[in-house]
Amino acid sequence: xxxxxxxxxxxxxxxxxxxxxxxxxxxxxxxxxxxxxxxxxxxxxxxxxxxxxxxxxxxxxxxxxxxxxxxxxxxxxxxxxxxxxxxxxxxxxxxxxxxxxxxxxxxxxxxxxxxxxxxxxxxxxxxxxxxxxxxxxxxxxxxxxxxxxxxxxxxxxxxxxxxxxxxxxxxxxxxxxxxxxxxxxxxxxxxxxxxxxxxxxxxxxxxxxxxxxxxxxxxxxxxxxxxxxxxxxxxxxxxxxxxxxxxxxxxxxxxxxxxxxxxxxxxxxxxxxxxxxxxxxxxxxxxxxxxxxxxxxxxxxxxxxxxxxxxxxxxxxxxxxxxxxxxxxxxxxxxxxxxxxxxxxxxxxxxxxxxxxxxxxxxxxxxxxxxxxxxxxxxxxxxxxxxxxxxxxxxxxxxxxxxxxxxxxxxxxxxxxxxxxxxxxxxxxxxxxxxxxxxxxxxxxxxxxxxxxxxxx
Amino acid sequence: xxxxxxxxxxxxxxxxxxxxxxxxxxxxxxxxxxxxxxxxxxxxxxxxxxxxxxxxxxxxxxxxxxxxxxxxxxxxxxxxxxxxxxxxxxxxxxxxxxxxxxxxxxxxxxxxxxxxxxxxxxxxxxxxxxxxxxxxxxxxxxxxxxxxxxxxxxxxxxxxxxxxxxxxxxxxxxxxxxxxxxxxxxxxxxxxxxxxxxxxxxxxxxxxxxxxxxxxxxxxxxxxxxxxxxxxxxxxxxxxxxxxxxxxxxxxxxxxxxxxxxxxxxxxxxxxxxxx
Numbered sequence: 102x103x104x105x106x107x108x109x110x111x112x113x114x115x116x117x118x119x120x121x122x123x124x125x126x127x128x129x130x131x132x133x134x135x136x137x138x139x140x141x142x143x144x145x146x147x148x149x150x151x152x153x154x155x156x157x158x159x160x161x162x163x164x165x166x167x168x169x170x171x172x173x174x175x176x177x178x179x180x181x182x183x184x185x186x187x188x189x190x191x192x193x194x195x196x197x198x199x200x201x202x203x204x205x206x207x208x209x210x211x212x213x214x215x216x217x218x219x220x221x222x223x224x225x226x227x228x229x230x231x232x233x234x235x236x237x238x239x240x241x242x243x244x245x246x247x248x249x250x251x252x253x254x255x256x257x258x259x260x261x262x263x264x265x266x267x268x269x270x271x272x273x274x275x276x277x278x279x280x281x282x283x284x285x286x287x288x289x290x291x292x293x294x295x296x297x298x299x300x301x302x303x304x305x306x307x308x309x310x311x312x313x314x315x316x317x318x319x320x321x322x323x324x325x326x327x328x329x330x331x332x333x334x335x336x337x338x339x340x341x342x343x344x345x346x347x348x349x350x351x352x353x354x355x356x357x358x359x360x361x362x363x364x365x366x367x368x369x370x371x372x373x374x375x376x377x378x379x380x381x382x383x384x385x386x387x388x389x390x391x392x393x394x395x396x397x398x399x400x401x402x403x404x405x406x407x408x409x410x411x412x413x414x415x416x417x418x419x420x421x422x423x424x425x426x427x428x429x430x431x432x433x434x435x436x437x438x439x440x441x442x443x444x445x446x447x448x449x450x451x452x453x454x455x456x457x458x459x460x461x462x463x464x465x466x467x468x469x470x471x472x473x474x475x476x477x478x479x480x481x482x483x484x485x486x487x488x489x490x491x492x493x494x495x496x497x498x499x500x501x502x503x504x505x506x507x508x509x510x511x512x513x514x515x516x517x518x519x520x521x522x523x524x525x526x527x528x529x530x531x532x533x534x535x536x537x538x539x540x541x542x543x544x545x546x547x548x549x550x551x552x553x554x555x556x557x558x
Numbered sequence: 559x560x561x562x563x564x565x566x567x568x569x570x571x572x573x574x575x576x577x578x579x580x581x582x583x584x585x586x587x588x589x590x591x592x593x594x595x596x597x598x599x600x601x602x603x604x605x606x607x608x609x610x611x612x613x614x615x616x617x618x619x620x621x622x623x624x625x626x627x628x629x630x631x632x633x634x635x636x637x638x639x640x641x642x643x644x645x646x647x648x649x650x651x652x653x654x655x656x657x658x659x660x661x662x663x664x665x666x667x668x669x670x671x672x673x674x675x676x677x678x679x680x681x682x683x684x685x686x687x688x689x690x691x692x693x694x695x696x697x698x699x700x701x702x703x704x705x706x707x708x709x710x711x712x713x714x715x716x717x718x719x720x721x722x723x724x725x726x727x728x729x730x731x732x733x734x735x736x737x738x739x740x741x742x743x744x745x746x747x748x749x750x751x752x753x754x755x756x757x758x759x760x761x762x763x764x765x766x767x768x769x770x771x772x773x774x775x776x777x778x779x780x781x782x783x784x785x786x787x788x789x790x791x792x793x794x795x796x797x798x799x800x801x802x803x804x805x806x807x808x809x810x811x812x813x814x815x816x817x818x819x820x821x822x823x824x825x826x827x828x829x830x831x832x833x834x
Contacts (some may be wrong), residue, residue: 244698248704348797350800374800451602
């Protein structure tokens with residue numbers, strides 16, 4: 102744990118940023134723009150915003166026709182106006198501080214978990230904050246990590262345990278990485294190949310192979326938790342293989358894996374292509390569990406506080422829009438094109454609206470199959486750390502709270518959410534239940550000790 | 559006589575192609591599925607549209623739509639096939655050029671000096687068989703840039719055939735010619751450019767041709783790993799969507815571009831080939 106440095110150490114900050122050349126460099130190149138941009142932003146009138154939104158929603162002709170047929174343009178405008186406080190936006194534009202960095206690169210994996218940060222592009226949430234964001238589709242989680250460590254991306258879609266692992270130097274060099282918001286809660290599932298339709302009891306899974314997206318993922322921890330609760334040791338009785346989410350369905354079809362605990366849309370895609378069925382939604386294991394996160398490096402936050410705040414607002418606004426069930430069908434068509442998820446709209450609609458075929462001949466309606474609660478509960482981070490320790494990813498003593506509080510920016514989230522009149526919880530820790538068993542963040546070690554199946558520590 | 563043979567070969571090629579497409583078409587004819595019990599449930603499924611091998615007609619349509627608009631640009635992750643190919647070619651070109659700049663002078667040195675040949679040989683023998691993609695994690699870690707890393711991978715895979723062929727070509731220049739040069743008291747530089755280079759050129763170009771072939775194989779895999787842009791990314795992106803028609807289209811494109819590159823180097827080799 103020696104590599105874990107406090108990213109908020111004032112001394113370190115000041116000396117790092119106090120270098121005159123450095124300050125000059127970033128200061129000068131950006132100085133002329135803020136003035137221009139602030140007048141720009143001020144002059145953003147309602148009409149501009151509305152037209153920008155329409156352009157964003159309907160970039161292509163066929164989309165436009167399909168969309169207008171589906172909802173009607175006026176309904177859509179009304180829907181959007183209800184989330185965007187357009188008047189407040191203009192007022193806010195005036196006290197916006199100059200942005201240190203305006204052109205940002207954000208990496209993402211093409212899955213529905215990243216809905217808020219992806220839709221913020223085509224729906225111009227970033228642009229409204231004066232940011233020019235390039236959304237880079239990335240081939241896998243290891244590359245997401247490397248591109249953040251290499252500073253090729255300014256901010257990124259993460260699996261929520263990843264910033265913990267990177268900050269601790271697990272599987273990479275240690276670099277302070279933060280979770281600004283959770284992207285989504287729920288929204289995952291265990292999908293099994295069709296040939297396993299009779300193996301609904303996990304006790305029958307001995308010897309089977311499962312794919313998860315990454316070692317440091319909720320998917321890995323939840324799958325391990327689930328089979329362990331059913332008496333299987335995930336390290337001995339089943340094989341867990343790391344596979345990038347987009348390749349899971351192809352592997353399921355090829356028979357390389359028997360099932361996966363993966364992100365949507367790939368669970369639904371397996372059903373859509375009649376390859377597999379949804380065994381259980383992750384929501385049924387832990388209702389409200391976090392999955393993916395929106396994260397930045399400690400260094401970026403330190404050097405670009407205003408750009409960071411602007412990004413924060415953009416992503417929170419997008420999450421607020423995504424939370425409303427009546428926008429879900431619209432969002433499905435916005436993120437479906439090849440530039441983003443590259444998936445058939447019906448698949449995304451089933452994921453986002455929660456009315457879906459389960460692959461066993463039933464139509465289910467689970468409205469909170471996926472949700473986009475952005476608040477980064479520090480208790481969730483503590484739970485992740487207990488599981489990392491349980492399965493031997495971390496050895497030795499862990500100062501759960503210290504790490505959780507350094508990585509999960511719950512206080513910042515509260516502040517930003519308050520600015521946007523969004524409801525934020527008062528506490529940053531809460532108890533919750535995973536498969537019926539209560540987790541108390543204050544008693545993490547006792548919780549860990551209560552499991553019989555774990556890697557010998 | 560020769561033209562008649564060519565004509566017959568062309569007709570045979572065409573026949574094989576038609577037969578192939580016919581078998582393909584027959585094998586992928588849509589199977590009538592038993593009507594599902596619940597039409598509402600069936601509506602939520604793909605209806606087998608995206609699973610199974612595509613028919614030749616579907617491939618034809620895909621080829622047409624892709625070629626009709628090869629240079630569209632709908633954001634950083636969705637570009638036309640022409641733009642993707644240009645990205646791949648640029649990476650290959652850059653990596654290949656760097657490799658040539660290193661391999662040809664070094665190959666000359668190795669070919670001319672038995673001492674250096676023996677000293678470097680163990681390193682070359684160890685480094686040569688390493689799969690270029692195995693370098694990728696190391697490259698990403700040290701270079702800290704995905705785009706340059708893929709260029710580096712092209713560099714490392716195309717450097718060996720060029721190096722070895724150059725060394726071999728230079729080493730096997732006829733003794734007689736070198737002796738003649740010696741008798742005429744030709745300077746070292748002049749000897750290198752006027753005697754050895756023309757004599758070794760066919761071998762060097764063969765090495766470059768092999769390198770280009772390997773580089774084109776590797777770039778697809780590298781771009782599938784790194785993503786972003788290029789024909790390899792195109793394959794990966796369409797694989798995500800399990801869109802086999804687009805993947806097959808990309809495979810055809812990769813094959814045709816690879817063939818064209820090979821033809822160019824074949825033509826260059828013929829230019830420098832001499833008769834003894």
